[in-house]
Amino acid sequence: MENAKPQTLSLAKRGFNFEIIMWFYTRLSALAMYALIIAGFVGAFVVSAQTGANLADIFRWAFLPDTVVNPLSAMPWAAVLTRLMVTAFILVLSAHGVHGLLAILDDYFTTPFARRWFRNVIIAFFLIANAVAVYVIWIAT
Amino acid sequence: MGLSRNVSLSTALRYKGQAPMLTYWLHRIGGVSLFVFFILYILALLGVGPVNALFSNWLFQILILFFALFHAVNGMRITILDLRPGLILHYRRAIRIEWVAFFVLYAFALIVILRNALGG
Numbered sequence: 001m002e003n004a005k006p007q008t009l010s011l012a013k014r015g016f017n018f019e020i021i022m023w024f025y026t027r028l029s030a031l032a033m034y035a036l037i038i039a040g041f042v043g044a045f046v047v048s049a050q051t052g053a054n055l056a057d058i059f060r061w062a063f064l065p066d067t068v069v070n071p072l073s074a075m076p077w078a079a080v081l082t083r084l085m086v087t088a089f090i091l092v093l094s095a096h097g098v099h100g101l102l103a104i105l106d107d108y109f110t111t112p113f114a115r116r117w118f119r120n121v122i123i124a125f126f127l128i129a130n131a132v133a134v135y136v137i138w139i140a141t
Numbered sequence: 142m143g144l145s146r147n148v149s150l151s152t153a154l155r156y157k158g159q160a161p162m163l164t165y166w167l168h169r170i171g172g173v174s175l176f177v178f179f180i181l182y183i184l185a186l187l188g189v190g191p192v193n194a195l196f197s198n199w200l201f202q203i204l205i206l207f208f209a210l211f212h213a214v215n216g217m218r219i220t221i222l223d224l225r226p227g228l229i230l231h232y233r234r235a236i237r238i239e240w241v242a243f244f245v246l247y248a249f250a251l252i253v254i255l256r257n258a259l260g261g
Contacts, residue, residue, distance in 0.1 A: 027219070027220045027223055027224060030216045030217070030219075030220050031220060034213070034217070093179065094179065097172070097175065097176050097179060098176075100172045100176075101172065101173065101176050104169055104172070104173065129179070129180070129183060132183050132187070133183055133186075136183065136186045136187060137186075
């Protein structure tokens with residue numbers, strides 16, 4: 001296997017359909033998330049310089065929100081840029097996540113009925129979860 | 142794409158896929174863990190108290206960071222190999238590099254978590 005020549009197909013031969021679009025989206029959204037995470041950390045470092053938070057606090061609060069004791073929570077949400085970044089991250093992440101989950105479910109539930117049912121549930125979850133997330137980011141905080 | 146698989150669970154568990162199979166499974170388990178984490182995250186932002194208590198638990202933090210970091214590092218490898226198919230020749234080496242990168246990041250995360258847990 002180590003010496004096998006990789007085989008690649010042109011886009012024309014693969015066909016341009018929903019699955020191909022999502023295949024690209026899954027990979028490109030991963031890159032977008034890395035970029036947003038790095039930008040988020042840079043922002044957290046800037047805020048930490050103003051609040052005196054240590055490195056451990058930044059990393060913990062960057063991943064684990066605790067608005068009661070998080071001294072960073074007062075500042076990042078106030079900025080429109082931060083809200084836009086968080087919204088972009090949530091939308092990219094949730095689309096990446098639900099498509100990944102659907103790929104796993106498709107592997108284990110193989111009847112057309114089950115696949116259609118899961119697809120509808122996942123789309124409904126995607127819409128509701130993002131509506132809640134956008135509400136929390138822009139209105140409730 | 143076939144719609145049925147004639148592979149029993151015991152056969153699947155005996156499959157010797159080695160390192161690539163391990164990363165495949167951990168990536169999937171990590172993805173599902175992050176999906177659950179995403180739901181909890183929204184609940185935390187809505188102010189659901191028990192979820193914040195769960196997030197403050199250092200055992201939970203150790204577990205979720207293992208899966209989150211592995212998913213991120215392994216996802217990076219998959220993305221690079223998929224977008225640069227020529228590098229697939231070196232996929233086993235890529236997996237070894239991935240594990241080194243993962244352990245460096247996870248060791249750092251562990252230090253941060255344990256330092257907070259132990260009140261450092």
